[in-house]
Amino acid sequence: MIIHTEDLTKYYGCKLGNDRICLSVPEGHIFGFLGPNGAGKSTLVKMLVGLIHPTSGAGEVLGRPLGDTSARKRMGFLPETFRYQGWLTPAELLAYHGRLLGMEASQIGPATIDVMTQVGLADELRTKIRNFSKGMQQRLGIACAMLSGPELLFLDEPTSALDPLGRRHVRELLLGLKAKGTTIFLNSHLLSEVELVCDSVAVIDRARIVASGSLSELLTGPCEVEVFLAEPFRPAEETLAGVRGTLLESAPERLVIGLPDAEAIPALVAALVHEGTRILGVERRKRNLETLFIETVSEEQHG
C-alpha cells in the first residue's frame, strides 16, 4: 500500500475536518476521493502531504510516516488553490522546485520542457505566470507536480479551472501516467471524470468515509433492465421467479425488470424469448457513480 491511514482525524478548533479516516491505496492505482463541498477532501490531502498536522491517528505515505520530508522527493502535489509566484516565469518556477527537489541543474531543463509539453504549455516557458489565465495556471500546477517524475501524485481537483478539452487532456495524461506506474490520488467531485479514470474510490461526506472500494465492486449489485417488445406482453410470475427478477414497471410494449446482478440478464432474455415474445431491444440501466454518490451522501443526510 502506497498510502495507508489509520483513524486519521483532524479538528479545526472544534470543527471536525476529517473523522477517523481509514484508507489504503494500492500502488499503481488511480484513486478517486469524492465528496460534496466541505466534506473534507482537501483536509485529508493536506494531511497526507504534510501541510497540516493530524489531531489524532496515523498514516504512512510511500512507507514513511506523515510529515516526513524525505518521502516528498518521490511525490508531487497540486494544491486546490494552485497559486505560484506571479513574477516568475514557468521556467524559473520549475527551476526553483527542481532545486528544492534536489535535482541536478542539468536535469531540470529537460524535465521542465518535458512536463510543460505534456500539459500543453511548451510555448509559454518565458511568459510571466502573472499573465497566465486561470486554466493555464492550473496546467502549470500539474506540470509542477509532475516535475520530478514522482511515484505518487496528489491532485486536488486538477480540472476545476479547465475547459472540456483541457479536462479530456488531463484525463489522458493521468491514464498515461498510470501506464508508467504512477499512483494518483485524485480529489474530485466531477463524478463522470472519476468514473472514467479511477480504479478505486472512496466517498467522504461530512468528514467521514461513507463508501469505499474498487469501482467495479461499488458499481455492481442490483441492476435494472429495460426490455422493448414488438407487441404488448406480460411475463408469467414463474418466468421472473426463475431468474430472481421483479417486475418494476410494465407498459404495454416495455418492461422494466429488477435483477440481483447483471449476470442474470442473459437468462432473463432467454426465458422471455422462450415464453414466445419478440424482443426489439434490451437496455441495462446503469448504476453509475452518480447514483452511488447521491445514494450514499443523501442516505447520510437522512439517517
Place this chain on the structure above:
Amino acid sequence: MASVWTRSAARRVLAVAALTFREARRRWVVVAAAAMTLGYLALYGAGLYFASRDIAGGAISSMDEVTIKMIGAQMLSLGLFPSSLIVGLVAVFSSVGSVSGELDSSVAHGPLTRPIRRSEYVLGKFVGLAAMLTVYSLAVMGSVVGLAVGFMDAPTDNLAAAIALFVLEPLILCGVAVFGSTRLPTLANGVLCTALYGIGFIGGVIEQIGSIISNQVMLNIGIVTSLLLPVDAVHRKAVTELLPSGVLLDPSGGGVSFGASAVPSGWMVAYAVAFPLIMILLGMRVLQKRDL
C-alpha cells in the same frame, strides 16, 4: 531541532534565499526606499558640501583644527541616526510579510510540500532578506560615512567595527519580522514590529538620559527594552566605535537620541549578534508546529 546540516539542506536553503533575494529586490518597499535613500543622501551631501565650502573659504572666522574636527564629527553623527532609521524601516517592511504573505496567498503550498523542512524554509527567507539588507545598509551607511569624511574630513575611529554594527541593526529587525510573520498576519506583524522598534528607541533615549543624570531605574528600563529589541543599543555602540572619544561637542552627542552616551556593554553586543538567530530559531519552531 537536531537537524543534520547536510549539503542538500544547504542547497535548499540557498534556493529559497536566492528567490527571496530576487523578490526583495523588486518589491515596491525596496524600490521606493532606494529612491528615498538617494534623495536623502543627496540632501545630506549638499549640506556637507556647503558647510565644508564655508569652512574652507574662511567664512567662519578663525576656526582651529580641533573645532573643525568637532564639527565634522558632529555632522557625521547627525547623519547616522536618520540613515539607520531608514534602513531599519526598510528592514521591517521588507520582512513583515516574508512567510505570512506566502501562506496567505497559498503560494507556500508549492515549496512546502517539497523535500524541504519548514525550518530550512524560514532560514532561507531570512538569509535572502539579510543578504539584501546587508547590501542596502552597507551602501547607505558607507555613503553617509564617506560623504562626511570626504567633505568635512570627519574623524573616524574604528570604522570596520562600526560598519559591522550598522549592518547588524537591520538584521535584528529582519529577524524579529521574519519570526513574527511565521505566526501573525502581515499587517499585524508590521504594526507590532514598528511599535517594538519605537519602544526600543524610546527605551534607548530613557537609558541615555538615565546615564546623564545617573538614574538607575531609567538605565534598567533601557536595558529591558534593549533586551526586547537591541537595535538602539547596537546603534549607540556603533556610534561610539565610529567616533573618536572626546571629539563630540557635548557628551550626549548633539541631542540625546543621535549620540552615544550610555554605551552598551560587550554582553549586550553579544546578545544583539545572537538575537536574530534566536528569532529565526523561534520562527522555525512556530512554523513547524503550525497548520498551513
